[in-house]
Amino acid sequence: MKIIIAGAGAVGTHLAKLLSGEKQDIILMDENEEKLSKLDSNFDLMTVNASPTSISGLKNAGVAGADLFIGVMPEESRNMTACMLATNLGAKKTVARIDNYEYLLPKHKEFFSHLGVHSLIYPEMLAAKEIVDAIKMSWIRQWWEFCGGALVLIGTKMRETAEILNVPLHELGGRNIPFHIVAIKRGNETIIPRGDDTIKLHDIVYFTTTKKYIPYIRKIAGKENYADVRNVMIMGGSRIAVRTTQYVPEYMQVKIIENDINRCNRLTEVVDDKVMIINGDGRDMDLLLEEGLRNTEAFVALTDNSETNILACLAAKRMGVTKTVAEVENIDYISMAESLDIGTVINKKMIAASHIYQMMLDADVSNVKCLTFANADVAEFTVKAGSRITKDAIKDMGLPKGVTIGGLIRNGEGILVTGNTIIQPEDHVVVFCLGMMIKKAEKFFN
Template structure:
């Protein structure tokens, strides 16, 4: 499949890396020649130093021969215009990155008039995941993923104490015909192996047949400290803070935003109803204490600086806040986050990349997908005869560290796999992959002839 990416920033490069995992033909267009030279030396992509807004640029690359154009620059208007031009010139599908809330208010009109197939918004995407985490935690939904006869739930192991200090390979003694597919530990989602030991403060994700899973759900899910999510403090009034405050306010929570830009505070005050806007520097502990930090049910740190978000999240956690969520862009902070006790740390980059990739894959093979705490993705695919994962014991597939086969639908049966289980043609396979390893999933699904998942879907 041929894909052109406009913009050589973090998002563009992340998407390109994932697509390359499936042996797709990727072209990156950017106006910065120095960056493109660096990319050419590190990645197997075509690069073009040009302005994609110019029609001649799109014509020169024969844009009508491309399956997808993805605009990822930091300019909404530029992304919209380039995507629209490309579609008019015959590109099969176009995707545009759009972040401005005012654009999002009229997004359907923009998509229709400009003929754009799909819009991605990193700020809105991470907001949805934060909202889902908080709303689902307090409304206690039955199962966070369900497909056919299989269902997945999440719970803290203090609700099932037999699991504490237990290695994964011994879990079937207590949870027969079920599988722990992921563990949330200190704000980080990990894929367990057989010798992984479950720790006291872990939350686990368990998959199995719906009947036993729902019975387990009744045992481990009791209402906690609050009947409703009542008080939330959001630190940072940028786009993420704006979207989240709006959603949580409509959910019924009392929301308070702390923002240090006076101009931004004025904007928030005029665009948000029933949200308290405070002008101040949240790194000032006195301010946080004056604003009753200790009384909050949840704190979300969403400033534009990872370091501030981590520091503020740690401060909130040390004040005994039940749920602390940090917006963090740098993957290199992963190990630090794991040791800090933060409940959830989300990356807009990983979430948006997943959004784009799932749209590119389409629906011919991917039956469904859902994010887990914004850090991992559970997907259901149909195993086709092209895939090299067929007819081999799972233990011989050498699965990447961040990928696990969670369950297999075969006819009327749900199979909880083990090392000797084989995937057969037409099986519905439920997989879980860390977003940081999403390219590994694509590589895993290559066929024996070298074609990637995308080429099988669209080729």
């Protein structure tokens, strides 16, 4: 597959690194030669030093034979222009990164497609949705719904109160167990568990289950005493913060603390009246305490500085806040953030890359989620008639090491699978893949 990525910024370089390991034909375009020179020698990709909005530059990059053209430059208008030009010069499919929510409305889809922009991605909106999913339940690190919630994935950290510590998985209730443990994150290692594996203190355990069994998982994880989130404090009035306030449930009270007075004035115009805007430095503990930090169940740090966000969440934890979320855009800091136990980490680059990655899979995939801490992906495949996965029971399928099936949705109902389960056409199957294994798993669903 020939893929051209326009823009060697944070999202473009992360995506190029991700895809270069896939043995795809990757071309990264940017007019800044310095950005490109850092990448060229270290990864299996080609770089083109030209403007992605230049017709001659696009021709030199070989856009006529491109299967996928991805515009991820900082400026929305340049991404749209580059995609339109790429389509007219022969690219089969285009994706543009945008920052205008209005463009995503279903009524505009055909209009943009006609112009040559086939898909749109808005990383700030995707990040805001992840934040809201993370704060809805204070005891959960990651939460992901499949098929409108028929099946859910829950990631939660094991504390001393967990009932399932040090018990081999095959002893956890046998065939009638109402959940499936798809992965265990232990230190820097992610384990696809087998029956004789055990869960240890401080593991992050990923469960798939149906919604009615969430209270049961909360109980066995020892998290029943965690307060439900009613009050949310957001540090930093970024675009993600604005989107987050639009997605939080009605029952939550939100405060945004922003240092820049001009930004505060702008926030009062764009957020709901019930959101309180406070002008001040979110690193000032006296200010946070004055504004009710001790009565806050969720603290979300969304400044443009990863270190500030990590430290602010650490401070909030020390003050007794149950749930903290930090935006950490520096990928090198993510494992450090996890070792400091700051709660949920949000990274726009990884979220955007997951969604773009989904578009280049041949199988029918409606969802791909990158699990930030676990170096793993969860994908939701729709099973086609005649595909390999329907030919035998799961245990006889020979799935690659590092791939496990977490559950399936049949006729709108979530079903947990065993080794004897036979998958049928039209099932939606939730597949957990370590590292870059989605491409290998995909072959079973084509």
